[in-house]
Amino acid sequence: MALKRLLKLAKWLVSALVVVLVTVMVVRVVDSQRGPPLELWHTFVPKELDQAALDRADWAAYLAAEAAVFAEVRRDVTDKLAPRQHVPVNRYYAASPIYPGRFAQDFNRSFVLAPAGPPAGAVVLLHGLTDSPYSLRHVARLYAEHGFVALSIRLPGHGTVPGALIAADYEDWRAATRLAMREARRRAGPDRPLHIVGYSNGGALALMHALDALDDPALGRPDRIVLLSPMVGVTEFARFAGLAAWPAFIPAFAKAAWLSLIPEFNPFKYNSFPVNAARESYRLTQALQDNIRRHLRGGRLEGLAPILTFQSVLDNTVSTRAVIEGLHAHLPDASSELVLFDINRNTTFEQLLTRQADTAIERLLPPPPRPFRVAVVTNAAPGTDATEVRVTAPNALDDVRRPLGLTFPDEVYSLSHVALPFPLSDGLYGLEPDPADAFGIRLGDIAARGEYASLIVDVDMLVRMSSNPFFPYVLERIRAGIDGGAPRP
Template identity: 45%
Template structure:
């Protein structure tokens, strides 16, 4: 080989390396520019308030998992007492508004409700227990979101155990510190309490909403992957966080400037008034990153179960999901969870968009049409879509393809798709129409009623986010969901 021929590969390699160096430099430059813009943008907008800067001292993951339910409840009580004192000391007169959840006399105060639903609780049935249900709430949420479902299980003879995930139910600033390790430890501690209460005799059900669904599945999958006994007979999921958007994966970069005090607000994706008594409106960067890591851990655990050849150990799953969801990737519930399940009696129920003649044309087909093809395929599980009967008939029907069936069965569910609603939302599923806070026809005392607020007027006038008021907060098909859950309970 001539010298020229020998040098050709070196020249090509050198050119490739030079191109790679330029590409890396370009990416680094783009990241630095974006981070710089993010830092500058954080200097605009509202200042941080005490509920953003106070970080309550929760139990760490080791203390949680090595403790028990009674120790958790005692620590939680001390936590809430300290937090209340700290907030009252730090709040300024301008913070004491009629819609601030942290002002004791406000319409949005948790104290205005029949109990402090931000805390962990257990609902015992009036009869001899027939089972135990653990219910896990979602990210930035609180145990309140499991209130109606917990009552449903109690009415059917189950002990309902609803833990508060660390960092939740207190102040948004808590989510700048607490994360998946503490949440997973809390699930483990709660499941130990649940198994104790079953006494090895009663069925154990696990119910998870959003991030709580991912945490519950992760707990079960890890036990199976480790060869441990799975004590859960049934899993019920609502808007499960199987996959989140791509931004959550890299959300940590958005918060880098927060290490410099001047840019502390870059630790937050949203800084909003806190008018919801049981859910944060402000949202920190770290919470987005932790939610992605939970879904990543879940996929790893499911892979481990599959590699062990133990997918048949997973209990039957009943899941409810809106076809459109701005928080999680809705199709991933089908493709990344249900399509991996064995034929074990599982069912996926989708709430479709309103396909009426006036509404369907203004919907984006790229995010609403995927259910049409999904119903054409026979699967190992039952696949159901609840929506309008036709473009001229808003009667709600359930179109179901049973497991391994050739055709689709259609039946009415005794309801209509409301004409003023074009879809469900991620946050709507657990709440019936009479929910005191989120329902269209709220029951209970005179408190803030977010589900009834439907306002029209001029832009840039409201003190709260118009988008948050427009988002559906209750489930018009809750009764159908309730019936399907009750069918999974022992007679």
């Protein structure tokens, strides 16, 4: 009798699970059919080098393959657009003011900045998910000004069409990172410093490479690591993102392969987001966390290069807690540092902030003493415009405070995931864009006012802070690592 009851219960549970899955799939199918249709830039998937080919290739071969990919996009997307797609806010329309091919430099492509004389070192810069080498161009210039060769590589699947990310695999991104580090070491020579800089998803790749190089120094072991909004952990939704694409196996429901379909009005970043991109970023962060734990068990984090991390306490893309608890809490090198950007505590928005946002710094950062170095950029006092940086050394109880001479703009209540690598003067994302740095559209200084449902994008996309009023401090801290850097013995 007991066995019969167990079998009956198991049968009921299986039936209930099937009903739940079918319901979820039906809801997903219905939801995916809303919104705009798929366009050429969603359905076309250019052919990129895979992991094996990337591990065989050199920099010249990669640039040749990249040029072929951009030629494919021109032939199979730009040259085949229907008349209704010939609009100024379409980055794939050749006559659009935001068409990347019309600029003096197309920052969707890999680029190298080299000093006039012998290099003082080399740095590899890795951009974020759906992003392009544009995002780290200001940091690349800083390195080049200090005599470094700066290699900013376009990771496979990026800079071309959003559809390219449907076929993306995080192992290909890792292989591209290895290729760039090989080229950086070749250009710098064996005795010069080698740095790696990663933004968002590129931060996860930078860490993965540094950990892999502890096991295999031939990979190119970095002497310094700089991370901006690193993707050490992502939201739990990404764990199940792959399920959202299941209905897309039926051609009629192909839109289910996309989490968002938004007009492509940004010349250097995809607006549309495929399910596979979320899945691959989750796989990468899981592999990274496994890699960290494996090295901790083996006691082999001791050889990891000093890490300088910049992170906003409010970040709706990556987990700030994972950056603190999953990374910096375990770093053995006292020269590593975590820089946190607090919310603006002198703003008319403060009363409108959720309690979770208002108390983020207290909830996320454990009280001192801490085993790692922390610098907090915040208001000098509640209600004041002046800001300061509060540095707490490893295992210290008290912080050391220094005025920054920088302020939060009045209308800004926090930074964001995307803001950190861009100065206020950035021509595309800056709150105070430089007219000489123009790219056909200004996305950082839009102050939208009007009626609901009248814009081609969600208002949240325009509200999100996209530049960093404390970027001079970011450059100051990175510069200190360049000037004080020395090749690892």
